[in-house]
Amino acid sequence: MANEKILVLVHTDPEGALPRIARETVTGAQELAAGLGAAFALGVIGTRAAEAASELAGAGASDILTVSGPEFEASRYASDAAAAEALARESGATVVLAPATARFARALPGAAHRLGGRIDTRVASVAAAEGKVRLQRGYYRQRMVGTLTREARPWFVVVDGGAYAAWEGAPGTAAPREVPVKLPESARRTKVLGVVEAGSGASTIRPDAPLLFVAGAGWTKKQGDGAAHVKEAEGLIRDFLDRTPASLGSSKSLVDQSGGEGEVISFMSHLNQVGQTGASPRHPKGLATCCHGEEPHVVGWRFVRERRAVNLDPGCGWARGKADVLYVADAFQVMARVNALLAGG
Numbered sequence: 197m198a199n200e201k202i203l204v205l206v207h208t209d210p211e212g213a214l215p216r217i218a219r220e221t222v223t224g225a226q227e228l229a230a231g232l233g234a235a236f237a238l239g240v241i242g243t244r245a246a247e248a249a250s251e252l253a254g255a256g257a258s259d260i261l262t263v264s265g266p267e268f269e270a271s272r273y274a275s276d277a278a279a280a281e282a283l284a285r286e287s288g289a290t291v292v293l294a295p296a297t298a299r300f301a302r303a304l305p306g307a308a309h310r311l312g313g314r315i316d317t318r319v320a321s322v323a324a325a326e327g328k329v330r331l332q333r334g335y336y337r338q339r340m341v342g343t344l345t346r347e348a349r350p351w352f353v354v355v356d357g358g359a360y361a362a363w364e365g366a367p368g369t370a371a372p373r374e375v376p377v378k379l380p381e382s383a384r385r386t387k388v389l390g391v392v393e394a395g396s397g398a399s400t401i402r403p404d405a406p407l408l409f410v411a412g413a414g415w416t417k418k419q420g421d422g423a424a425h426v427k428e429a430e431g432l433i434r435d436f437l438d439r440t441p442a443s444l445g446s447s448k449s450l451v452d453q454s455g456g457e458g459e460v461i462s463f464m465s466h467l468n469q470v471g472q473t474g475a476s477p478r479h480p481k482g483l484a485t486c487c488h489g490e491e492p493h494v495v496g497w498r499f500v501r502e503r504r505a506v507n508l509d510p511g512c513g514w515a516r517g518k519a520d521v522l523y524v525a526d527a528f529q530v531m532a533r534v535n536a537l538l539a540g541g
């Protein structure tokens with residue numbers, strides 16, 4: 197299909213900041229637009245949308261649209277889907293690129309449906325090939341990659357984090373057009389009173405973090421003195437997470453531990469699990485601690501570009517070409533020293 201009209205759709209967080217993945221999607225839109233010889237428009241939803249639009253004004257969008265106001269500050273399906281629909285209609289977009297945030301993952305399928313369009317998620321790249329838009333996305337927990345194109349429009353393309361470098365150009369001054377949105381009755385019924393984080397797990401998962409810190413079952417195993425030191429382990433991991441913007445991952449063995457047979461790391465949940473039956477995050481760097489590095493775990497690391505591990509066992513899985521650097525050391529000692537250095541000691 198020639199003459200595509202591209203819209204890159206982003207949202208701010210409730211404080212008005214743009215998530216990094218929004219800037220990554222802008223890079224994806226720039227590359228796609230250049231490949232097609234087309235322009236792209238920018239649509240921003242949420243708190244301080246006009247300021248966020250100015251932050252992205254230097255990216256080269258031909259038109260900048262916003263939807264703002266108190267009704268669009270918090271994540272809510274009814275208002276987000278209505279806002280995305282309004283921006284797609286106003287821009288006349290045939291291809292809508294959007295970041296894979298929880299907020300958009302929930303709302304955009306509905307917007308695509310209302311517009312009679314299609315949507316693809318888990319997209320790792322979107323490019324022009326022979327004048328067509330062609331994307332690549334993962335299947336089977338991202339172990340297989342499919343390349344596809346579609347004729348149906350508008351085509352919503354939800355881009356995974358880490359697929360593109362974040363656009364970091366200088367901010368400009370945008371003169372965005374505010375697009376009116378007619379809120380459906382369901383938006384009036386649903387009031388967002390606040391956000392309560394899940395008791396464990398969720399608050400330690402930080403998709404934008406530069407580092408993935410993985411804890412393995414070794415943290416809860418008997419150590420050289422014949423005893424387990426789970427509370428100490430928990431303190432070291434928590435301390436590190438408090439001092440850095442790292443995201444916490446886990447091996448399956450650690451998250452599978454239940455309270456029945458001894459102490460467990462209290463803030464760890466199945467949401468943290470990395471691997472074949474867990475997540476495949478896209479952090480630039482990863483550090484595995486007390487984790488053996490078995491294949492079903494390490495397969496979840498395939499998008500992590502620089503990998504290091506700390507393990508007492510020089511023959512552990514990481515030593516077999518799975519890590520760039522293996523520190524053969526006691527993770528309790530290493531992390532205590534790292535935390536002391538972070539504290540300025």
Ligand SMILES: Cc1cc2nc3c(=O)[nH]c(=O)nc-3n(C[C@H](O)[C@H](O)[C@H](O)COP(=O)(O)OP(=O)(O)OC[C@H]3O[C@@H](n4cnc5c(N)ncnc54)[C@H](O)[C@@H]3O)c2cc1C
Nearest residue numbers: 412413414447448449471472473474486488492493508527
């Ligand atoms: C179908 C299937 C799917 C699976 N999916 C997943 C998955 O999605 N994710 C996943 O993680 N696993 C998965 N597994 C399980 C996987 O095969 C491993 O059993 C698991 O990853 C092992 O976890 P671990 O390395 O934390 O524990 P362990 O194998 O018990 O290793 C603990 C490590 O800690 C080290 N250690 C102990 N004390 C210290 C210390 N003080 N300092 C440094 N190192 C120390 C030990 O040397 C050891 O290497 C799957 C398995 C199957 C069969």
